[in-house]
Amino acid sequence: MRFCYRCGISESEGGPLIDGLCQICYRKENPVLLIEGEINTELCGNCGSYKKRGVWVDPHSYELEELIFEVADNALLETIGDSLDERIREFKIVHFDELEETVELPVGKALVAFRPIDWHIEYFPAIITYEVRVKAKTHELQRELHDEAKKVTVYVRQTVCPRCSKFLGGYFEAILQVRAEDRPLTEEERKAIGKLVEDKVDEIMRRDRMGFIQDTIEKEEGLDFYMGSTSSARKLAQAIRERFGGTISEAYELVGVDRQTSREVYRTSVSVRIPKFQKGDLVTDRHGNVYEVERVDGKGMGMRNLATLESEHRDWKTIKREGMDVVEGEISEAMVTSITPTEVQLMDMQTYETYELGRPPMELREGEVYRMVEVRGRKYFLGRKE
Ligand SMILES: [Zn+2]
Ligand SMILES: [Zn+2]
Structure with a gap:
């Protein structure tokens, strides 16, 4: 015996x-639950982020009470994971009911249930006491499962995460410069770009916590965004080019030497230059065709040939190859005085001078006034006066 x-x-x-x-x-x-009675954790008082497995992450909830529980739950769970007996190879979080009903488990497996039983979260440090209960099996010959309970108090303190400490300190890594070719950005473009950048930064920040905008500077010629990360500046430049077209270039400026690594520190300027063309511009190509720009986008331009009155879309490559450029046109108004199968006679509404033009492929009526434009000595119909 x-x-x-x-x-x-x-x-x-x-x-x-x-x-x-x-x-x-x-x-x-x-015993299998080897957790200490106290856990200390922290969250960023500025942005609500906290450390998950050593990495700062954004919270799911920004509602303070939910946020504090989220941070405390996470710290508790991580600590439980680290403080189960080494014979436990796998554990699962379950509700207390399920834990209660469980009477058998495979060797090496544990079930864990936890719930807050007391808390003071009106000020920091927030203090939450949890009840933690574990059932587990560590040996084949066990007739009954380990069944252990413990009270664990989590202290949630406030700190400033590295990102916010850089942000609050005025840090930036790159400058995104948005310009237009040969002209300043228009008000309309500034607004559209500001909105695009704002939306895109929200998206970028979900993956790149340093992707913040430190500052936005309105310049006469365009906009400067001071960015927390170079990759964020690059992504924004691409988004702007996709919407408006244009070219992207980068430049680097030596701003100092890192005292810890003795490495030279560069600041990147990412420039996106959107095309000079705007809706309503008159443009010519190297064949002498004249167009009115109807639409400008990331792929190219929609434009109307003023001789054929047909609309076409040209991509940026073609626009460049065809040497397309803006031309000045002189706008006037003229009344159609007579129409023949091939010609139209008009009278200028300002000077009362009459002139003749080849009949354009559009419906014309005698006695009606049309908007005209003269480009390089030739007049074109723009449309009927409204
Ligand atoms: Zn923060
Ligand atoms: Zn005994």
């Missing part, structure tokens, strides 16, 4: 013995 060496009970009564211990003494001598 064998006996438990700790309490002396016989194997037939308290067994089977495991490593010389009865069932009860085995469980007592081999």
Whole structure:
């Protein structure tokens, strides 16, 4: 007959013995929940982020009470994961009900339930006390599962995350410059770009926490965005080019030497230059065709040939190859005085001079006034005066 060496009970009564211990003494001598009674954690008082497995992440909720519980739950869970006995190879978080009902588990598996039972979260540090209960099996011969409970208090303190400390300190890594070719940005473009950048930064910040805008500077010629990360500046430049067309270039400026690594520190300027063309511009190509720009986008321009009055879309490559450029046109108004199958006679509404033009492929009516434009000595119909 064998006996438990700790309490002396016989194997037939308290067994089977495991490593010389009865069932009860085995469980007592081999606790599985090795968690300390206190856990300290912190969240950024500026942005609400907190450390998850050592990495700062944004919270799911910015509502303060939910946020504090989110941070405390996370710290508790991470600590539980780190403080289960090494024989536990796998654990699962379950509700207390499920834990209650569980009477058998495979060796090496644990079920964990936790719930807050007391909290003071009106000011920092926020203090939340949890009840943690674990059931587990660590040995084949166990008749009953380990069943342990503990109270754990989590202290949530406020700090400033590295990102916010850089942001609050005025840090930036790159400058995104938005310009237009050969002209300043228009008010309309400034607004559209500002909105685009704002939306895109929200999206970027979900992956790149340093992608923030430190500052926006309105310049006469365009906009400067001071960015927390170079990759964020690049992504914004691409988004702007996709919408407006244009070219992107980068320049680097030596701004100093890192005292810790003795490495030279460069600041990147990412420039996006949108095309000079705007809706309403008159443009010519190298064949002498004249167009009115109807639309400008990332792919190219929609424009109307003023001789054929047909609309076409040209991509930026073609626009460049065709040497398209803006031309000045002189706008006037003229009344159609007579129409023949091939010609139209008009009278200028300002000078009352009459002139003739080839009949354009559009419907004309005698006595009606039309908007005209003269480009390089040739007049074109723009449309009927409204
Ligand atoms: Zn015993
Ligand atoms: Zn922060």
